[in-house]
Amino acid sequence: MQVHSYRINKWAHRTFTTQVLQASYALVFGPAQEGGQDLVCQDCASVIAYPQMFYTYAAYAKLQSPQLPDDIQAAPGEGFPEIDVVILEGNNEQYSDAPGTTLPNSVVVFQLVDPGDTGTQFEDEANPARYQTTANDSGVATIPAGKLVAGQKPGNVTLQVTVADDVAATFPAVVHADYPPDGEDVTVLNPNNGISMNPLSEYDDSIVFQDAIPNQGGVRGKLIHVEIRQNGQLVDDPNAPYFDTGTGHVFQWKGTTGEEGRLETPNLWSGAQSGKFQVFAYLDGYPKRNAPIELDVVGVDHVNPAYPQVTAIRNTDVVDYWTVTALDSNDKPATAQRINFTIVQGGNVDATFLVSGTHQAEGVSNPETGVVSVPALRVTDESGRFEIHVADGSYKSLSTIYVEVIDPQIPSSVVFDDAPPDLKNAAGTILKEGKIGVYVYIGNPNPNPSDRFISGRLGLSIEDPHNTGTTFNSGSPLNSYADIIDGYAKVPEIKLGGNPGTFTILATVDTYGLHDALPLQIG
Known part of the structure; x- marks a missing residue:
């Protein structure tokens, strides 16, 4: 053998x-x-x-939520927050060759140890000191918020996480008194009011809290927790405001008070996300002793519609005709911000956004210019008026576009703007969009806007008999188009050739056989 x-x-x-x-x-x-x-x-x-011997490392658990064990706490009679732990195979800190892989669908038992007889227990369990669950496909086992309820007596308890009869982890939890017996409290010293910031900016002042006892002054050496919250919850979005500690985006920080009970936080930065937040500070062990500071990240302070009063043809689709520019409080483009549009019906006149089939849709401002197009919409077969209300991502109203719905029109003439640019020394340069305009009328050429063809598409082409090398920067080199908005179309960007000579821009509305020509001289 x-x-x-x-x-x-x-x-x-x-x-x-x-x-x-x-x-x-x-x-x-x-x-x-x-x-x-x-x-x-x-x-x-x-x-x-x-024997055939198969072995695995014993499971261990890591706390995922809350981020810190210190935050597993509740006031007497209140529910603890949701507690999430990740079940893993082997503890890499102890065993260098342990795999450390997650163990999905593991049976997990949370065992409560209450040496101080606080009365803490799991709700609706035959054994109130024991809660069994199964980890999800990602290996996360959860105690739902409110499942573990604090007893009426303040004190410390312990949660043991058990997998296959092995204790995978032990976490402390605290049943804290609502308020310190000496009246100790946390207050805000600076700023005096709330904080307002633009996205992706640093707060230019200090944030200072104080821990103090009435009639005794500030208390040194006290631990204060400071969090960034939204809607009462700790944020976890990388685009949300954060503290800059040199170790990445920090949403949850704690520090110890110094002289006069003062505590200054790390530098506060806003993220790309706009909205209402809180800088929330509370005394360690006493979350009800807190001092919130309202934080408003104003991505969009106001918007400028390119055309606040516009017209549309009844029973048609309006696609990319109207735009607004989102601006911050310094009148700079508010880029990559969500803009909400709401149609308000006027009498029998109505419209719906094509993307949603409803009165509401949203767009995102251009990452460089802050411009956003009103989403494509369909106008019903009624003449009259309706409105488009423009709001920021939190639905704060910013502006209104008034839409007049009229009967179908037939254009009668196409006329270039009578102020062509001087190109004497412009060889090889770029002629920006809108430097040349074209009017389209339904009657005789007239400055009265009511005589303009309100919407459609204008065909544009370049004739270059002198080989100046002039081309469009969009579409094909010698052919492009522009949208007619309220009877006016902006000629797209043109790259002027480097050779002197004459070229001609042709504008046409092919459906009706209308056209006009604008000759221009380079050099």
């Missing part, structure tokens, strides 16, 4: 499994004497057993 021996070099909890194989065998007892047949026992029953 060959014997194999194995030696385990590192100790760790392991689970062993053995398998026993059962079979019948013909056993040979040896050769017969004097040349007879061998002695064989046919179908002798026998059991040959051998």
